[in-house]
Amino acid sequence: MPERPDHRITSLAALRAATMACRECPIGEIATQSVIGEGRLQAPLMLVGEQPGDQEDLQGHPFVGPAGKLLARALQAAGIPREQTFVSNAVKHFKFELRGKRRIHKSPAVREIAACQHWLEDEIALVRPGALVALGATAARSLLGRATPVNANRGQWLPRPDGLQVLVTLHPSALLRVDPEDREAAFEAFVHDLRQAQRLFRS
Ligand code: SF4
Numbered sequence: 025m026p027e028r029p030d031h032r033i034t035s036l037a038a039l040r041a042a043t044m045a046c047r048e049c050p051i052g053e054i055a056t057q058s059v060i061g062e063g064r065l066q067a068p069l070m071l072v073g074e075q076p077g078d079q080e081d082l083q084g085h086p087f088v089g090p091a092g093k094l095l096a097r098a099l100q101a102a103g104i105p106r107e108q109t110f111v112s113n114a115v116k117h118f119k120f121e122l123r124g125k126r127r128i129h130k131s132p133a134v135r136e137i138a139a140c141q142h143w144l145e146d147e148i149a150l151v152r153p154g155a156l157v158a159l160g161a162t163a164a165r166s167l168l169g170r171a172t173p174v175n176a177n178r179g180q181w182l183p184r185p186d187g188l189q190v191l192v193t194l195h196p197s198a199l200l201r202v203d204p205e206d207r208e209a210a211f212e213a214f215v216h217d218l219r220q221a222q223r224l225f226r227s
Pocket residue numbers: 043044046047048049050051052053058115116117136139140143
């Protein structure tokens with residue numbers, strides 16, 4: 025994993041302020057604001073997505089758009105209480121391109137994921153989760169420090185050098201792009217992946 029810049033982040037408020045001011049990659053210039061994670065500290069499970077979307081960028085909260093609603097439904101179906109999790113993203117600003125008045129999501133480049141990785145590591149250090157979920161390839165790359173194809177690894181726990189386990193699965197936005205006739209099966213497969221983490225919530 026890359027060397028982290030010399031800074032001290034001791035609270036989520038400090039992380040928010042630091043990422044707001046960050047211009048370590050070009051995305052910071054175009055987004056409305058940075059969006060850091062929200063949820064329970066010392067959560068049994070921290071879920072990490074790719075980057076804020078259009079709604080997240082405008083509202084300043086993670087997973088509040090269509091993909092977030094789908095994630096909430098999948099967590100419920102998997103028996104994972106959302107209020108006991110922490111949800112965040114690998115990249116803290118929204119990358120998009122304008123088509124007319126519409127802001128169309130653009131995937132972050134590898135160098136942008138790498139630039140933002142130290143903020144995610146700060147966040148993990150603050151949250152101190154029991155385990156992690158990588159929602160999609162960007163999160164898997166950031167959390168594991170290497171390219172990790174989702175289809176070959178989904179539903180599996182992979183270890184990080186710090187000992188934290190990472191459950192790999194799709195980003196919920198991928199389900200929104202599935203053909204309507206295949207959507208229910210894709211949703212069930214996503215829930216099946218998430219169920220691998222359900223044991224963390226049994227008392
Ligand atoms: S996306 Fe991350 S690295 Fe890039 S400017 Fe925003 S906070 Fe900084």
